[in-house]
Amino acid sequence: MFKFSIANIKKGEYVYRPFLPPALVFIILVVLTFTLGKFLLDQILASREAVGALKQENERLEEKKDKLAKISSQELEGFVTTAVLAVPGEDSTLPVLSTVRSLLFGKGLSISDLDVNLTGGSLGKTKTVEMEIAAQGAVMSAFEFIEDVKRAFPLMRISKADIKVSGESVFISFTIFSPWGSLPQELPKVDSSSPDITAADRELLNQLASLNKPLGGGQVVPAEPAGRSNPFEF
Amino acid sequence: MREEKDKQINLVGTDEEVERLLSVQKKARQASYGAIFVYVFLVVVMVLVNFFFFQAKKAEEEENARLKTEVEALRDKEGMLVTIKDRIALAKGVFTASGAFPIELIDDIFALVPQGVSLSALNAKSDKVVLQASSPTSLSFGDFLAAVEQQDFTSVLLNNVSWGAKSGYSFSLDIK
Numbered sequence: 001m002f003k004f005s006i007a008n009i010k011k012g013e014y015v016y017r018p019f020l021p022p023a024l025v026f027i028i029l030v031v032l033t034f035t036l037g038k039f040l041l042d043q044i045l046a047s048r049e050a051v052g053a054l055k056q057e058n059e060r061l062e063e064k065k066d067k068l069a070k071i072s073s074q075e076l077e078g079f080v081t082t083a084v085l086a087v088p089g090e091d092s093t094l095p096v097l098s099t100v101r102s103l104l105f106g107k108g109l110s111i112s113d114l115d116v117n118l119t120g121g122s123l124g125k126t127k128t129v130e131m132e133i134a135a136q137g138a139v140m141s142a143f144e145f146i147e148d149v150k151r152a153f154p155l156m157r158i159s160k161a162d163i164k165v166s167g168e169s170v171f172i173s174f175t176i177f178s179p180w181g182s183l184p185q186e187l188p189k190v191d192s193s194s195p196d197i198t199a200a201d202r203e204l205l206n207q208l209a210s211l212n213k214p215l216g217g218g219q220v221v222p223a224e225p226a227g228r229s230n231p232f233e234f
Numbered sequence: 235m236r237e238e239k240d241k242q243i244n245l246v247g248t249d250e251e252v253e254r255l256l257s258v259q260k261k262a263r264q265a266s267y268g269a270i271f272v273y274v275f276l277v278v279v280m281v282l283v284n285f286f287f288f289q290a291k292k293a294e295e296e297e298n299a300r301l302k303t304e305v306e307a308l309r310d311k312e313g314m315l316v317t318i319k320d321r322i323a324l325a326k327g328v329f330t331a332s333g334a335f336p337i338e339l340i341d342d343i344f345a346l347v348p349q350g351v352s353l354s355a356l357n358a359k360s361d362k363v364v365l366q367a368s369s370p371t372s373l374s375f376g377d378f379l380a381a382v383e384q385q386d387f388t389s390v391l392l393n394n395v396s397w398g399a400k401s402g403y404s405f406s407l408d409i410k
Contacts, residue, residue: 126328184320187309205322
């Protein structure tokens with residue numbers, strides 16, 4: 001075999017010069033591998049990753065589209081109406097007061113004391129209307145009222161009660177709380193999965209739908225002003 | 235002078251050495267051509283693969299844009315779903331509130347009250363009911379206590395039992 005010995009190198013350019021082009025080619029190829037080759041490989045890997053991510057996103061979107069298309073708008077509107085009536089999107093002090101008052105009067109119970117906590121309480125992240133009411137009337141009416149509160153819009157619960165029976169009449173003092181909370185203001189991202197209404201949710205919605213709807217769809221209509229239109233006019 | 239020329243001629247080497255050198259050069263040249271060919275082939279393959287992925291990406295992006303438009307058209311339904319879920323979460327808090335009035339417990343207690351026993355006061359808070367009742371006879375008082383004890387209440391505590399000739403037995407029960 002040919003060897004690069006000192007003796008051979010001494011023979012002059014004839015020995016090493018013809019090896020220059022192949023050596024240059026190898027050097028160029030190595031340099032290109034680390035530049036062009038790496039660039040192309042990175043491009044391929046990035047494109048492959050992007051295609052994979054897009055495919056997954058498209059599957060999600062397709063699934064979401066099918067799911068949303070299948071849901072009936074009418075059914076959803078019914079659910080929204082029920083849910084918002086049960087848990088209002090704004091301070092529900094007036095609707096709660098209106099409902100409680102009409103329930104009490106409906107049962108022949110008369111209010112002797114009323115204390116509304118306007119600042120409200122909280123139930124976790126939920127804001128609540130809290131009111132303490134003292135009333136008196138017939139024993140059975142008091143218990144019917146307690147049952148009716150469970151079935152009234154907006155959703156409310158008695159958290160505390162003190163009942164004193166005196167003959168046929170009863171003195172009842174109780175604390176009612178009713179939740180409310182601002183309605184969601186933002187929609188999730190287009191490519192994120194949409195929420196599902198589970199069987200348990202449907203059951204709860206049906207339970208809410210079975211509550212006794214208030215007159216006027218839960219809206220408290222302010223009374224017409226009874227005073228003079230211009231009090232400065234004699 | 236002659237000697238100088240001989241020295242120069244001798245530096246060229248033998249034919250065998252030159253032939254061997256040329257063979258090695260040829261192999262190096264062939265190897266470099268081969269490497270260039272393989273390299274170009276690989277680059278072409280990579281460019282084609284890149285092009286394939288570029289086209290696939292473009293197609294998926296077009297599909298993505300189409301799907302997004304279609305989903306956007308259904309966003310009102312999604313908004314309703316979000317609202318419903320939000321309200322359900324708030325309503326669930328009421329149903330599972332620990333401080334809720336124990337109406338079921340009261341119903342259970344009322345179902346146990348026998349003829350003759352009358353309730354005079356009831357205080358209910360959270361999971362506890364305190365009731366005051368009176369019974370004209372020990373029989374109905376005993377029946378009521380036996381009925382309460384047979385139930386699966388967490389705890390039943392009898393307080394303040396008193397007896398009067400007119401009112402009979404007056405007692406207070408703490409039930410959880």
